[in-house]
Amino acid sequence: MTDAVLDSSVPDAGRSVWALRWQRLRGNRPAMAGLLVLVLLVAFSFSAPLWEWVLGIDSLRADLFNRFAEPGGKHLLGTDEAGRDVLIRLMYGGQVSLMVGLTAAVSAAALGTLIGITAGYYGGMVDKVLMRITDGVIALPLLPLLIVFAAIDLRKLGFGGDFAVTPDAAFWRIVVIITIVQWTTVARLVRASTLAVLQREYVMAAQVQGAPARHIMLVHILPNAISPIIVACTLAMGQIILFESVLSFLGLGIQPPTASWGNMLTNAQEMIQQAPALAFYPGILIFVTVIAVNFFGDGLQEAFDPRSEPR
Amino acid sequence: MTRYLVSRLIESVLVLLVMSAIIYGLIGLMPGDPIDLMAASNPTFTAADVERLRALYGLDTPLWQRYLNWLWSALHLDFGYSRQTQTPALTVMMPALQHTLVLAGLAFLLAVTLALTLGVIAALKQRTGIDSVINFFAFAGISVPVFWCALMLIIVFAVQLKWLPASGMYTIGAPREFWDTARYMVLPVITLTLAYTGGFTRYTRSSMVEVLRMDYIRTARAKGVPPRRMVIRHALRNALIPVVTVMALSFGTLLSGALITETMFAQRGLGKLIYDSILNNDYNMALMCLLFATAVTLLCNLVADLCYAWLDPRISIR
């Protein structure tokens, strides 16, 4: 049985597809730069309490005697129109933007995966109806719709008045409305992957055993659809951070006094004569975050390209 | 072909109907209530007056009935009165739409021209310095927050350099003349162009790269077809197919996507109208504009699909 001797020329099992992908990603300089910037931004944002403690600043307390302070001293970037430290508020704003981006991207991907896999697996009328809905959502004018959603009075939806005005409500409202409009890309990708995987004989092999739909979806379809999901999720995060910032900027997203890069710009807009720098910092941070996410996502896409992968 | 067109049109109308119902329901969930607002602005209103007005406006009937009533009027092109201006909503929208068309149209043309040029250059000079630079700017274009971009332009060109006006549509008090209006248009058009050039460029580049990789281009190159002719005759035409589709799709979103730009520069276009009417509880206005924007997007989708079929002879529509 010569055939039964294992072929040792094939690389080791542990170095599966993921190792190859990581290798390819590492060779992509813009993508790695993007990743580095993202790591730095996370460190920057989440070190806010530490800096508050070190510098002895309470970023929430207004100090009307110290408005528009010049950079220097313990206020490294100066103070804003209410005398609050700009740098620390930028850090807290970063936390909000990153968290909204991540949470909404993941929940949109989850919803899209659920819809795409259902449509692809069950086919027929289920597929037709779900894909019509997807096409419908794609055709919607996103920004105006987001504004309508953001303007909804939660109390009219039966939420308690106490909850409706909390920072938590603002955060989750943004996550939910972005999820509602963002799931379509993933749904389409997952549906396509599902259809492709369903043609494979290993799925039939499981079906022969009478495997339940849940088993086939979890064991066979999802692992094969995970790379396009990750890529779409990453690229969506950039877009979501932009959406969050514009909604917060328009006063419909994260509400002051909670800092967000978007709502910091709302006030700065009125002060462009006195303090143009206040309008510069939050925007450049949004820009840097989104461009880093996009470069990283693009690199992931290239590294995950199935055309350069063994079957 | 006709059958395809008809079925697509029917589908679009269905989507529009569903959307109208959803938006109608959503708008009812926004804060405030038109009668309450009236009552608040007029201290002589009594509770009985409020009830009477509710009945008068049909607000005491169930939601679905109100929706059907609205739909019936809407089908007769009666979209009700704008609460802010006390004029028919349609008469308010028309000039705004016209303004947006000029603004978005100009920006669209500029963006397409820029993107096609940059995208083709990047694809032809693949993996060179020029490609990287163009690529970086394209990424910057899709990553920059539009409102911040507008803010920066205002700070630089209006506040610091004082070359151009910061916002508005014409100099108040001055005679209305072309050059005056044009000066007010410069910054909004630049903002909107920047917002769309990045995505278009990336799309053109990748489509072009894809085509250049094809065998028939290699064959043409090997046969000694001059590069310039090859690019125009062979590559560009095929690369354009998906690009045109994406651009047609984007034009639909451009009309409502101008919302931020218009708001930032206080331009009374469709986007700002939608924004203002939502914030000011002008339900009739908001509903009509949103549906109009949806209809335009759907129409652009349809046009995009038709473009695709028309440009690509391999796809034949049943």
Next chain:
Amino acid sequence: MPLDAAPTATLLSATGLSITFDMGVGGLLARLTGAKRQQLRAVNAVDLTIASGETLALVGESGCGKTTLGRAVVGLYRPTAGTISWQGTDITDLASPARKSSRREIQMIFQDPYGSLNPRLPVSEVLKEPLRIHGIGNAAEQDARARTLIQQVGLPVDALNRYPHQFSGGQRQRIAIARALGPMPKLIVADEPLSALDVSIQSQILNLMADLRTQHQLSYLLISHDLGAVNHLADRVAVMYLGRIVEIGPRDDLFSRPAHPYTQALVEAIPRVGQGKRRRGRSISGDVPSPINPPTGCAFHPRCPKAQDICKSDLPALTALGDLSHHAAACHFPERQP
């Protein structure tokens, strides 16, 4: 031949089995206007039985419906008409408890060993999947079973930790066979198990299948267009053409005295050592007609050298030939048995 020996228990029997597929995608508008859909009859009124321990081969050109028939047997397709029963119990309804319990006992080996193993799962997971689905044993027992299985198909135990792409085609087919053996089946449907493999590997897999048959008292439904492999493994052979069985009989009978002109052409096309490339004789010309619009009468008549008028109008029934009751052909003019 087990056929002539003491009567053995019937494992599987199919009666009047038909499988029809709807073709073409009808849009909403087509549905509303009531446009009629085209139908493809992949399998048409097929009767067959498989006895315990027996290997039945299903041969025919690609597109004749043999794969569809095999997939219906393992419960991948719902028959449009007819019944399938397993050890006397009706398992036609895919949702029936009888079908569910039969799934453990009817396993399948696929044609493409590259496609039939999930590239994301290590071999151990591949082998344990059926055990998990059927709830056979606890985790430790399943691990032990996987080790036994991999050795039974002639692979070392450390193969369990590797991924499918690290194996050659023949090794992958061994893994697929081990997976099928896992739940201790009585019948294995093997759909072209050799056609994707190198010729040098084919005989190894064939020998493995023959060894396992004796070790585990297996029955096979061997689907193949390779008559050499069929000759090696099968007890009985059924020849399919355009969804119907045109001839069925014991292997030696059918190969030495083919009655249907189609079978004759197939048998004559078998390359044999020492006889040049091909024996001279009647070869069939033309292509297999579309199963969407099959020819009238005997579906083979457009390609048949013996075709008469009756062949164009009347469908020949599958009839026993002479006193050899196990050998039957569906032809108006079968070759005389000597």
